[in-house]
Amino acid sequence: MAPTTHSPLENLAELSEAAKSVAFAAFNLHLLGLNARVLATKLGDKGRAFSVLSNEWVVLGTLFETSMHRLQTLTEKLLQGLSHSMVRRKRARLLRECAADFTRLGIQLDEEPPTSATQVRTARVELQSVVDEAMRGCLLGRVIARSAKIEAGWSDDSREVLTALANDFEQQLASILPSLRTLDVLQREGLT
């Protein structure tokens, strides 16, 4: 998963795919949360505890979706910023080969403009905070899923369907974690 031997562009491609898969899972989580809420309402009094938990799911799902929107915007920013600086670096590498001639002519070669470097740095810091927030969301989600499973066990007539729902929720959360870890590693090591 630590793609330090890959080119920045390969890492960017991986980052973009990880962001897409997290966004997809976040959307599914939100749907599952809404499903759970409908089910809890149907159960009425018998599903009161489940209803509290399902509300937490919906809140968590919404939170995930919001951070995934931010993640997508940041990914676009990083794709733009980093591919721009790649073009510039490529040119700079070629120009460096005749740096002596430029110096003789009194022409100073430009380094990468600070604005694009700053943009990328800012986007990386923001990306890290989105990833951290999503990781915390996953931990919280796991606790909620576990409580939901226990709660489902108490239900006489809807045990199976509630347990299945809680399992789906847990699986969806588990599927997000590897992509979040990929994003985390790429952000730290692979985007320079």
Place this chain on the structure above:
Amino acid sequence: MKTTVELFREGDHAWVAVTRDPLKASHLIDTNEYLVTSGNQTLITDPGGIEIFPSVFSAVCRAIDPRTLIGIFASHQDPDIISSLSLWLELNPKLPLYTSWLWSSFLPHFGGEASTFVSIPDEGRDISLGAITLRAVPAHYLHSSGNFHLYDPKARLLFSGDVGAAMLPLDAPLIVKDFDAHITHAEGFHRRWMGSNEARRDWCERVSKLAIDQLCPQHGAVYQGADVGRFINWFAELEVGVLKTPEALRQAA
């Protein structure tokens, strides 16, 4: 950034246009890139110039997993077609570039190793992609002397490089809606850029025999349905080629 428009999909076989960047600098000619996917393999046509690479790459990442790219098709050698080559090779240094044999020693000036260039002979060749076979169709002297279009018989779609190009405003829709109005933006370009009446007649004759639902140029808009035939007929009648006087050249430009 560029936007993406899906032109064709049947299961995992798709054509996506990468097009229209509202932030593009006005001194750069606008281009359309196309992604052809079959299964988990994608080919990009005329991926564009070095200046627009960031914009194209971001849009490509949105439409597909760019790691599924297994090849590049360059209709000809122009900078707006393929000067970004060395950057695409950063994504995967082993990407092959399918292009006319004529350019195999010219295009390395944009980057790549000897193994990058897969020469297409003058008569064209098949290119396998996932479960489909694409055909590189000769279009020499329209406008480049070593020039190919890419035909997908299953999608009934022809990528036609500079043929069919139109100089449109940036907010023009990707699909031609009013052929007569549209073609006024294409006429000057074709008269000036297309080098040979003989080549034009030959291309029109061959291409009119292909089943084509969509004709997709590298600049301008996509011709669909009856507009494909309308374009071929229009082009078949158009006087192109080397013009005699500077005045005639100015009028055609």
